[in-house]
Amino acid sequence: MYLNYTAEQDRFREEARSFLKTKLPEDIRDRSLNGEERVAEDIKRWQRILHAQGWGAPSWPREFGGTGWSPIERYLFDLECALAGAPPQLPFGLKMVAPVLMRFGNSAQQQYFLPRILTGEHWWCQGYSEPGAGSDLASLKTRAVLDGDHYVVTGQKTWNTLGQHADWIFCLVRTDPSAKPQRGISFLLIDMKTPGISVKPITLLDGTQEVNEIWFENVRVPVANRVGEENQGWTYAKYLLGHERANIANVGTSRRQLRRLQRIAATQVRRGAPLLKDPHFRTRLAQLDIELTAFEITTLRVIAADEKKAEPGPEASILKIKATEIMQEISELMLDAIGIQALPFSATGHSGAASLTGLQPMSSITAQYLNLRKVSIYGGSNEIQKNIIAHMILDL
Numbered sequence: 547m548y549l550n551y552t553a554e555q556d557r558f559r560e561e562a563r564s565f566l567k568t569k570l571p572e573d574i575r576d577r578s579l580n581g582e583e584r585v586a587e588d589i590k591r592w593q594r595i596l597h598a599q600g601w602g603a604p605s606w607p608r609e610f611g612g613t614g615w616s617p618i619e620r621y622l623f624d625l626e627c628a629l630a631g632a633p634p635q636l637p638f639g640l641k642m643v644a645p646v647l648m649r650f651g652n653s654a655q656q657q658y659f660l661p662r663i664l665t666g667e668h669w670w671c672q673g674y675s676e677p678g679a680g681s682d683l684a685s686l687k688t689r690a691v692l693d694g695d696h697y698v699v700t701g702q703k704t705w706n707t708l709g710q711h712a713d714w715i716f717c718l719v720r721t722d723p724s725a726k727p728q729r730g731i732s733f734l735l736i737d738m739k740t741p742g743i744s745v746k747p748i749t750l751l752d753g754t755q756e757v758n759e760i761w762f763e764n765v766r767v768p769v770a771n772r773v774g775e776e777n778q779g780w781t782y783a784k785y786l787l788g789h790e791r792a793n794i795a796n797v798g799t800s801r802r803q804l805r806r807l808q809r810i811a812a813t814q815v816r817r818g819a820p821l822l823k824d825p826h827f828r829t830r831l832a833q834l835d836i837e838l839t840a841f842e843i844t845t846l847r848v849i850a851a852d853e854k855k856a857e858p859g860p861e862a863s864i865l866k867i868k869a870t871e872i873m874q875e876i877s878e879l880m881l882d883a884i885g886i887q888a889l890p891f892s893a894t895g896h897s898g899a900a901s902l903t904g905l906q907p908m909s910s911i912t913a914q915y916l917n918l919r920k921v922s923i924y925g926g927s928n929e930i931q932k933n934i935i936a937h938m939i940l941d942l
C-alpha cells in the first residue's frame with residue numbers, strides 16, 4: 547500500500563496472512579466482519595488456535611512462551627488479524643496482568659499463571675475502578691485486612707469488562723487506610739470462585755452486558771496471591787495502565803471498519819446515485835482515510851522509537867486519544883451512511899437491544915455506534931490522557 551516495509555517484514559506479513567486464511571474459522575470471521583456482538587467462546591477458540599501455532603502470546607518474550615517478535619512484527623500481526631476479521635485476543639491476561647507478573651511477580655506466580663493465560667485456560671478481568679474512583683483511581687476504598695496468611699477483602703468494583711466469564715480478577719485494594727492514597731494500595735490476584743464474590747451485570751447503551759459491578763463480601767485471598775510488596779500496588783498499577791493504553795490503538799480494526807463503510811456507501815442510494823459518489827460524503831471519507839493513515843504513521847514512529855524501551859511511555863496517551871477519536875468518527879459516518887435504517891428496525895440485527903428500547907433490535911451499525919462511546923472513557927478517559935500529555939510531554 548502506501549507504507550513500505552522491508553522484504554523480511556513483507557514475508558512475515560505473508561506468513562501471517564496465509565495462517566489466517568487457513569486457520570481463522572469462517573463463523574468467527576463472519577461475526578467480526580458483520581460487526582456482530584462478540585461471543586466469548588470465539589475469543590477462547592481463537593486463543594487455542596493461536597496457541598497451537600505457537601503464537602498465543604505475540605507480545606511476550608520467548609522465555610515465558612511468547613513469540614519473541616519485535617514490536618513492528620507484533621504490530622503487523624495485529625494489523626493482519628484485524629483486517630482478516632480475527633477476534634481481538636483478550637487483553638486482561640495477556641497484555642495487562644502478564645507484563646506485571648513478568649516484571650514484579652514471584653516465580654511461583656509466574657509458573658502458575660502465565661502458562662494458563664497462554665492456553666486461554668484462565669480468563670482474566672480487571673478490578674481497578676470503583677464508584678467514586680475512576681479517573682481519581684487512588685481514592686479507591688475496597689479494603690483488604692490481613693488475617694493470618696489471608697487478606698479479607700470487602701468492597702465494590704465497577705465497570706468491570708467481561709467479568710461474567712472470568713476465572714480470575716486482578717484487583718487494587720487498600721491495605722493501609724492511614725497512608726497517603728497512593729501509598730496504601732496493594733495488588734491482589736483473586737480467584738473468581740472464592741465465596742463472597744458476586745457479579746452483577748450493567749446494561750450498556752447498545753443493550754449488551756459487557757460490563758459488571760463486582761461485589762466482595764469478606765472474600766478470603768491467600769497472601770501468596772499478592773503481587774510484589776504490600777502497599778506498593780500503585781507502582782504495579784501504573785505499569786499495567788501504560789500497557790493497557792498502548793493496546794487500545796488498533797489501526798487494523800479501524801482500517802477494516804473504513805473498508806466496511808466504503809462497501810456500505812456503495813450500496814446506499816442518495817438522490818438516485820450511490821452514496822459513495824456523493825462529493826460531500828466522499829470528502830468526509832477521504833478525511834478519515836487521511837487521518838487514519840497519519841495515525842498509522844505516528845503509531846509506527848512510536849513503535850520505532852520504543853524499540854529499545856522495555857515499557858510504553860506517555861506517547862501511549864497520544865495514541866489512545868487519536869485511536870479512539872478515529873474509531874468514533876468512523877462509526878458516526880457509518881451511522882450517517884445508513885440513514886433511516888439506523889433506527890431500530892429489523893429482527894436480524896444486534897441482540898439485546900429490544901429489552902432497552904421496547905422496539906425491534908437495532909442494526910448492528912447503530913449498536914456499534916452506541917457501544918463505541920465507551921472507548922474515549924475506558925483505559926483512562928481522553929481528558930485524563932490530555933492531562934498526562936500536558937504534564938509528561940509538554941512539561942506544563
Ligand SMILES: Cc1cc2nc3c(=O)[nH]c(=O)nc-3n(C[C@H](O)[C@H](O)[C@H](O)COP(=O)(O)OP(=O)(O)OC[C@H]3O[C@@H](n4cnc5c(N)ncnc54)[C@H](O)[C@@H]3O)c2cc1C
Binds near residue numbers: 678681920928930
Ligand atoms: C465500557 C467500559 C469498560 C470499562 N472496563 C473497565 C474494567 O474492565 N476494569 C476497570 O477497572 N475499569 C473499567 N472501566 C472504567 C474506566 O476506566 C473509568 O470509567 C474511567 O477511568 C473514568 O472513570 P469514571 O467513570 O469514574 O469517571 P470520572 O472519573 O467520574 O469522570 C467523569 C468525567 O470527568 C472527567 N474528569 C475527571 N477528572 C478529570 C480531570 N482531573 N481533568 C479533566 N477531566 C476530568 C472525565 O474525563 C469524565 O469525562 C470501564 C469503563 C467503561 C465505560
